[in-house]
Amino acid sequence: MAFDYNRTAATSLRLLQQFGTTATIKRETVGAYDPDLGTAPVTEELLPTTACVFAYEQKYIDGTLILQGDQLAYCAPTEEPKQGDKLTWLSKDYEIVSVKPISPAGIPVLYEAQIRA
Numbered sequence: 001m002a003f004d005y006n007r008t009a010a011t012s013l014r015l016l017q018q019f020g021t022t023a024t025i026k027r028e029t030v031g032a033y034d035p036d037l038g039t040a041p042v043t044e045e046l047l048p049t050t051a052c053v054f055a056y057e058q059k060y061i062d063g064t065l066i067l068q069g070d071q072l073a074y075c076a077p078t079e080e081p082k083q084g085d086k087l088t089w090l091s092k093d094y095e096i097v098s099v100k101p102i103s104p105a106g107i108p109v110l111y112e113a114q115i116r117a
Contacts, residue, residue: 005107009077012110013050016076020052025079026086026093050076053089053115066114070097075111087115 025047033040053073060066073089075081085096094115102110 003105005105005109008104009107009109013076013078016050016052016074016110020050020074020076021090023049023051023073023075024088025049025075025081025096026088027082047079049079049081051087051089067116069117071115071117073113073115075113077108077110080108081111081113087113089115092117 027045027047029043029045031041031043051073053071056066056070056072061068061070071094073087073094075087080101081087081096081099083096083098087094087096094117097114097116099114100112101108102112
């Protein structure tokens with residue numbers, strides 16, 4: 001009998017909604033270059049999510065990969081954040097530096113994101 005990771009994902013989402021807060025992933029997409037405008041149009045997509053944000057423990061801050069002030073965000077499995085996106089949490093924008101999906105058996109249960117103000 002296989003383990004039901006969909007139930008684990010639902011539990012993860014329920015706990016994030018109970019103990020986290022609403023957040024928004026902002027994703028910018030650059031379109032094709034328009035010679036008449038001299039630029040490429042940029043569209044911004046807003047993806048609602050739920051997140052909990054925590055400070056990194058001092059022992060993990062190495063000054064290279066993780067900088068002082070970086071934070072760890074646990075994001076709901078409903079939308080996948082990507083490196084380069086922005087996470088708006090408590091009315092403040094953070095750059096998503098890296099993302100690690102927690103996805104046993106290929107089913108996303110949670111996204112762990114390193115964010116930077």
